[in-house]
Amino acid sequence: MNVVQQSINRFSSFLGDIGDRFSYLLTDLGNMGIFLLFSLAGLFRRPFRLAELMKQVAFIGADSLVVIFFTALSSGMVLGLQGYYSLSKFGAEGLLGSAVSLTLIMELGPVLTALMVTGRAGSAMCAELGIMRISEQVDALECMAIDPFRYLISPKVAATLIAVPLLTAFFDVVGIFGGYLAGVKLMGVNGGAFYAGMEQSVTNHDLRLGIIKSFVFALLIVWICAGRGYFVQQIRGAGFGAESVSRITTQAVVLASISILIFDYLLTAILL
Amino acid sequence: MHSSTEPAVRFVEVVKTFGGADQCHRVLDQVSFSIPKGMTTVIAGGSGQGKSVILKLVLGLLRPDAGSILVGGQDVPKLGYKALQQVRMRFGVLFQGAALFDSLTVFENIALPLRERTRLDEGGIREKVEQTLDQLELGGHGQKYPAQLSGGMKKRVGLARALQLEPEIVLYDEPTTGLDPVMTREIYDLFARTQQRLGYTAIIVSHDIPQVFELADQIILLNRGELDVFGRVEEIAYSRKPFIREFAEKTMGLPTPGRI
Numbered sequence: 001m002n003v004v005q006q007s008i009n010r011f012s013s014f015l016g017d018i019g020d021r022f023s024y025l026l027t028d029l030g031n032m033g034i035f036l037l038f039s040l041a042g043l044f045r046r047p048f049r050l051a052e053l054m055k056q057v058a059f060i061g062a063d064s065l066v067v068i069f070f071t072a073l074s075s076g077m078v079l080g081l082q083g084y085y086s087l088s089k090f091g092a093e094g095l096l097g098s099a100v101s102l103t104l105i106m107e108l109g110p111v112l113t114a115l116m117v118t119g120r121a122g123s124a125m126c127a128e129l130g131i132m133r134i135s136e137q138v139d140a141l142e143c144m145a146i147d148p149f150r151y152l153i154s155p156k157v158a159a160t161l162i163a164v165p166l167l168t169a170f171f172d173v174v175g176i177f178g179g180y181l182a183g184v185k186l187m188g189v190n191g192g193a194f195y196a197g198m199e200q201s202v203t204n205h206d207l208r209l210g211i212i213k214s215f216v217f218a219l220l221i222v223w224i225c226a227g228r229g230y231f232v233q234q235i236r237g238a239g240f241g242a243e244s245v246s247r248i249t250t251q252a253v254v255l256a257s258i259s260i261l262i263f264d265y266l267l268t269a270i271l272l
Numbered sequence: 273m274h275s276s277t278e279p280a281v282r283f284v285e286v287v288k289t290f291g292g293a294d295q296c297h298r299v300l301d302q303v304s305f306s307i308p309k310g311m312t313t314v315i316a317g318g319s320g321q322g323k324s325v326i327l328k329l330v331l332g333l334l335r336p337d338a339g340s341i342l343v344g345g346q347d348v349p350k351l352g353y354k355a356l357q358q359v360r361m362r363f364g365v366l367f368q369g370a371a372l373f374d375s376l377t378v379f380e381n382i383a384l385p386l387r388e389r390t391r392l393d394e395g396g397i398r399e400k401v402e403q404t405l406d407q408l409e410l411g412g413h414g415q416k417y418p419a420q421l422s423g424g425m426k427k428r429v430g431l432a433r434a435l436q437l438e439p440e441i442v443l444y445d446e447p448t449t450g451l452d453p454v455m456t457r458e459i460y461d462l463f464a465r466t467q468q469r470l471g472y473t474a475i476i477v478s479h480d481i482p483q484v485f486e487l488a489d490q491i492i493l494l495n496r497g498e499l500d501v502f503g504r505v506e507e508i509a510y511s512r513k514p515f516i517r518e519f520a521e522k523t524m525g526l527p528t529p530g531r532i
Contacts, residue, residue: 140371
């Protein structure tokens with residue numbers, strides 16, 4: 001009887017634990033959903049913080065140019081070399097331009113740009129908001145009847161939505177140039193064939209897919225990174241103080257990166 | 273001593289709990305009290321007794337599980353977003369760590385509520401902020417960043433920011449944490465002078481006992497979800513509750529009646 005009672009207790013505790021976790025998950029998702037809605041609504045609330053928007057665009061966009069340049073150049077050059085190696089087996093080196101450009105525009109450009117921005121600007125966004133939260137700066141805004149979404153979050157949302165697609169376009173251009181350097185200048189592929197292949201194979205639909213992806217990824221970055229920082233004190237297991245900010249920043253970068261990869265597949269499957 | 277008019281803030285049977293069903297911690301258990309207008313109320317009690325929770329409930333940053341919190345006749349937990357914003361405009365808050373914005377200068381921190389919540393032009397804002405800087409002995413520090421200020425200076429800047437919208441009620445959350453005794457005395461003197469000049473209602477949450485009691489017109493002691501309200505410091509010593517008697521002995525050195 002005692003053993004049976006113990007088993008029942010353990011099972012009910014197990015069920016309670018599952019229920020508790022599920023309830024927490026729903027609350028967390030609800031918070032994040034409301035966060036997204038309020039952040040987007042804040043974009044249209046006056047007074048607009050144009051100076052802050054410009055500052056954020058510079059931080060997320062202009063300050064990321066160097067890291068994006070080197071990522072794009074190396075990715076493009078690797079694509080050029082590997083593409084040449086694969087295509088030359090079939091005597092199809094002339095297709096190198098279309099292979100490099102399509103891969104970069106539809107896939108690598110948006111994904112790698114988003115991942116680099118997540119690591120560089122997303123983490124900073126999360127840490128900044130987390131510190132503002134634990135040092136009561138967000139509470140101070142609310143107490144002054146200043147909407148923290150309009151004041152703090154929305155400029156970051158707008159800036160990310162502006163900067164990430166522009167950085168993606170920059171990535172594509174530099175990446176294609178890298179592919180050209182490796183394929184044409186190093187491996188001796190015909191330059192005219194490289195450009196002609198690119199011109200013939202890249203369509204508006206391919207460009208549109210890349211642009212849509214970059215917008216969706218931008219939204220994911222700012223939503224997850226800013227949202228985790230904003231709710232740092234409500235996240236279970238985050239700890240307290242500076243430790244909570246560091247843990248949540250790591251969690252936000254991982255979560256945003258995984259979300260980008262999942263959405264990349266979903267968008268490709270739906271829009272291709 | 274107490275004003276006969278409507279209180280500035282009124283708690284009616286407020287309940288607030290934290291934690292899940294298995295680890296429920298009842299911080300406030302059907303507590304009722306009033307904060308009289310124009311007076312200074314000090315809320316004291318041990319750590320984790322819910323002192324700061326009271327401030328957050330008043331501001332609508334937390335919602336109670338039950339009960340009413342009345343500010344100017346309006347029940348704060350039931351207010352919509354815009355009405356809550358209007359109620360918050362009646363408050364000024366000085367946070368424990370001052371909660372200054374690190375990326376803004378002292379001047380910009382103090383000017384923030386004026387820029388965001390008033391229609392004053394830049395000239396008017398400059399004039400008002402500089403006047404406040406002088407009144408709080410912060411002249412010459414306007415272009416410094418919070419990281420360049422001492423703890424006491426940060427509190428002054430926090431107070432300056434809290435007073436910009438001419439609030440009816442000023443809340444102080446552990447205002448002297450991290451300050452030495454001399455600075456603590458200076459800050460309390462500053463609070464007293466500023467309140468005398470501007471005539472607002474002050475609510476001070478503090479563990480700086482007995483120093484903070486010198487400012488008090490009313491004292492609220494919190495213990496395990498319940499509270500007791502006293503008009504004068506000496507009344508505390510005459511309480512029959514064991515907790516209060518122990519508190520009086522340990523924190524203020526007041527003899528309990530049995531030992532007088």
